[in-house]
Amino acid sequence: MLILECPYCGVTGEETEFHGGGEAHLTRHGPGSSDDDFENYLFLRENPRGVHFERWRHVNGCGKWFHAARDTATLEVFGTYSAQTTEPPQDIKDAITAKRPGWSWREFK
Amino acid sequence: MSETSALNGRGTEGTTTVRDTGLQGMITLRGNLASTKLKAICKEITGQPMPKAGQAHVSGDTGLAWMSPDELLVLVPHGQAADAVARIDAALAGQHFLAVNVSDARALIAVEGAGAREVIARLCPVDMSPEAFGPGAFRRTRMAQIPAAFWMEQDGSLRVICFRSVAEYAFGLLSTAAKSPAVGFL
Numbered sequence: 001m002l003i004l005e006c007p008y009c010g011v012t013g014e015e016t017e018f019h020g021g022g023e024a025h026l027t028r029h030g031p032g033s034s035d036d037d038f039e040n041y042l043f044l045r046e047n048p049r050g051v052h053f054e055r056w057r058h059v060n061g062c063g064k065w066f067h068a069a070r071d072t073a074t075l076e077v078f079g080t081y082s083a084q085t086t087e088p089p090q091d092i093k094d095a096i097t098a099k100r101p102g103w104s105w106r107e108f109k
Numbered sequence: 110m111s112e113t114s115a116l117n118g119r120g121t122e123g124t125t126t127v128r129d130t131g132l133q134g135m136i137t138l139r140g141n142l143a144s145t146k147l148k149a150i151c152k153e154i155t156g157q158p159m160p161k162a163g164q165a166h167v168s169g170d171t172g173l174a175w176m177s178p179d180e181l182l183v184l185v186p187h188g189q190a191a192d193a194v195a196r197i198d199a200a201l202a203g204q205h206f207l208a209v210n211v212s213d214a215r216a217l218i219a220v221e222g223a224g225a226r227e228v229i230a231r232l233c234p235v236d237m238s239p240e241a242f243g244p245g246a247f248r249r250t251r252m253a254q255i256p257a258a259f260w261m262e263q264d265g266s267l268r269v270i271c272f273r274s275v276a277e278y279a280f281g282l283l284s285t286a287a288k289s290p291a292v293g294f295l
């Protein structure tokens with residue numbers, strides 16, 4: 001069971017109160033972009049075993065979208081943070097480093 | 110305006126009871142909850158100060174509940190909802206906000222008696238221990254297969270809000286959960 005804390009309403013709930021929104025920090029490539037960029041945006045995902053960044057929505061709660069950093073193998077949650085950012089904040093990166101030294105995910109480490 | 114509530118005043122008997130509270134005025138108010146004007150009109154209408162996250166200030170059928178960082182639930186007597194929306198619209202004119210009378214889209218059910226906490230705990234993924242959830246606490250969550258919200262009254266009873274279209278299902282859930290006696294865990 002995944003336990004998440006919504007950074008907007010402060011509620012800590014189990015995953016059935018939330019809804020997963022897929023991989024986080026995607027850059028949208030729309031009309032006019034190259035085929036490679038568009039394919040990457042639409043289809044290519046990290047899908048890692050270990051440290052991962054995702055979007056979640058507090059669907060049976062305050063309704064807000066937020067980000068979560070977690071381990072896909074252990075379900076350990078390193079932290080949740082605002083949706084209004086394009087990369088994980090430093091305190092989240094530090095929390096991951098403390099538990100998984102040497103981690104990397106896309107351009108982040 | 111609806112003339113009867115979805116559950117039409119139904120109730121159960123026992124040590125823990127489930128009861129339709131009848132028609133309840135409810136207004137969804139979205140906007141900047143820190144706005145002085147917004148706080149003032151809410152206080153004027155309900156007599157209550159702005160609740161903090163996870164709280165509801167309710168007295169009888171009037172009050173305020175914190176729904177999200179930009180959403181408030183305003184409770185008023187059913188017949189006063191339309192007038193309250195008009196007063197909010199007038200007070201907040203020019204601000205970015207939204208006030209909608211959702212009274213007839215919702216149902217409000219009371220769970221009362223010694224086992225009230227356990228009835229909720231059987232249906233919702235929420236810590237209902239007295240340390241975690243006391244009078245004035247408010248929570249939006251999942252109740253079996255539907256979204257629901259509830260708060261605790263000063264007497265320890267609970268008030269559950271759900272959509273009117275699933276009121277029958279919610280009443281069934283709550284009354285079934287209230288049938289077996291409290292195990293005394295909470």
Ligand SMILES: [Zn+2]
Pocket residue numbers: 006007008009010011058061062063064
């Ligand atoms: Zn939330």
